[in-house]
Amino acid sequence: MSRTPAQTVREAQRLLDAGMPFHAHEVFEDAWKSGPAGERDLWQGLAQLAVGLTHAARGNATGGARLLRRGAERIAGWPEARPYGIDLRGLASWARELAERVDGEAAVDAAAEAPRLRGDLP
Numbered sequence: 001m002s003r004t005p006a007q008t009v010r011e012a013q014r015l016l017d018a019g020m021p022f023h024a025h026e027v028f029e030d031a032w033k034s035g036p037a038g039e040r041d042l043w044q045g046l047a048q049l050a051v052g053l054t055h056a057a058r059g060n061a062t063g064g065a066r067l068l069r070r071g072a073e074r075i076a077g078w079p080e081a082r083p084y085g086i087d088l089r090g091l092a093s094w095a096r097e098l099a100e101r102v103d104g105e106a107a108v109d110a111a112a113e114a115p116r117l118r119g120d121l122p
Contacts, residue, residue, distance in 0.1 A: 002034050003027070005084040008043075009117050016050065019111030021057065025050035042083060045074030049095050049115070057110035061102040068099040085118040 003011065008031045015024040025047045032043030048071030056064030072095035075088045082088065094115045102108055 003031065005031070005035075009084055009086060012046070012050070013117050016053075016114040016117075017111065019057075019109070019114070021050045021053040021110050021114070025054060039083075041074055042078050045071045045078070046086070046091075046117075047071070048074060049091060052095065053098070053108075053110055053113060056098065056102045056108045057113075059107040061105050061107070064108075065099040065103040068095040068102075072096050072099070087116070087118060091115055091117065 008027055012024040012027045015021070015027065028043050028047035028050060032040050032047060035043060048067050052064045052067030052069075052071055054064070055061075055067060058064075072092040076092040078088055080088075098108070098113060
């Protein structure tokens with residue numbers, strides 16, 4: 001399903017807030033596969049954050065931390081700080097902090113750890 005970038009962000013945030021980060025990953029994956037080639041790293045990095053949260057919530061702290069860090073690196077390198085209103089610096093910071101907390105530890109609550117993609121979304 002093709003969504004606009006704004007629809008992608010809204011749907012992914014809804015799923016993250018509902019404690020469904022794997023489904024948010026699929027929304028981001030759709031954006032990276034169907035969107036412009038120049039935005040692939042952006043959407044792929046966001047997908048890695050969501051699947052990293054998925055792994056951490058399922059008890060795979062090591063894999064979750066690795067994916068959170070990988071996604072943070074990918075989006076931190078993006079040339080624009082707020083594409084589509086997404087706070088990339090804030091997300092990268094959130095991902096690194098969560099990776100430090102879960103690295104080698106127990107599972108986390110996906111809904112409680114859900115990041116805010118944009119500060120202006122309801």
